[in-house]
Amino acid sequence: MLLLLAWSFVVAYQDVRHRRIDNWLIYPYLLLAIAWLLFNGESLAGVSPSQALIGLGGALVLSVPGHIKGILGGGDVKLVVAVGLTLGGMATLVVIAIAALLLVVWAVIVTLLPTSALGWFGRWAPGLANQQGHFAYGPFIFLALAVLQLVLLNR
Numbered sequence: 001m002l003l004l005l006a007w008s009f010v011v012a013y014q015d016v017r018h019r020r021i022d023n024w025l026i027y028p029y030l031l032l033a034i035a036w037l038l039f040n041g042e043s044l045a046g047v048s049p050s051q052a053l054i055g056l057g058g059a060l061v062l063s064v065p066g067h068i069k070g071i072l073g074g075g076d077v078k079l080v081v082a083v084g085l086t087l088g089g090m091a092t093l094v095v096i097a098i099a100a101l102l103l104v105v106w107a108v109i110v111t112l113l114p115t116s117a118l119g120w121f122g123r124w125a126p127g128l129a130n131q132q133g134h135f136a137y138g139p140f141i142f143l144a145l146a147v148l149q150l151v152l153l154n155r
Contacts, residue, residue: 001045004029004086005149008142011079015138016127021075026082033085044086051088058092059084076137083141091148098144103135 007029015021036044043052063080066072084092106128110118121129127136 001087001145001149001152003044004083005142005145008079008083008138008145011075012136012139012142015075015136016125019127019136020073021079021138023075023078026075026078029082030078030085033082037085043088045088045091047086047088047091052085054089055084055087055092056081057084058089059096062093062096071134072137076141079138079141083145087148095141095144095148098147099137099140102143103137103140106135106140 007025011021011025014025033044036042037049037052042048043055047055059080060077063072063077067074067077080092080096083095087095110121110129113121118129127139129135
């Protein structure tokens with residue numbers, strides 16, 4: 001889980017700064033996750049292969065429609081797939097739900113910010129600025145993973 005969290009931070013940073021997630025960030029993690037699953041019989045987070053496949057399928061079912069509608073980019077879909085492959089079905093659903101909630105909260109906050117703050121976000125963190133109703137999704141996936149990690153640590 002910590003490897004996923006650290007990697008998703010790097011992905012989120014790129015998404016915030018450039019409003020895109022490059023394949024050179026996504027594919028190495030996906031290859032590692034698949035290889036780990038095949039050679040060790042469990043995901044990087046320790047879930048069974050069947051749960052990893054359920055997470056992968058759930059991630060695709062929940063993210064591909066958003067990509068088709070132009071709401072999510074291809075990098076966002078691959079990020080969610082990596083989460084699903086690592087965490088399994090239920091945890092992936094929780095991460096997606098938390099990320100969606102955080103995104104809604106952020107969208108409300110952005111509407112309340114003064115214009116000067118919006119200019120700063122547009123310059124330094126364009127992924128967090130509202131651009132035609134779209135925000136970068138990577139940072140919210142990272143934050144959702146961090147929330148999940150904090151909850152798991154406090155068990």
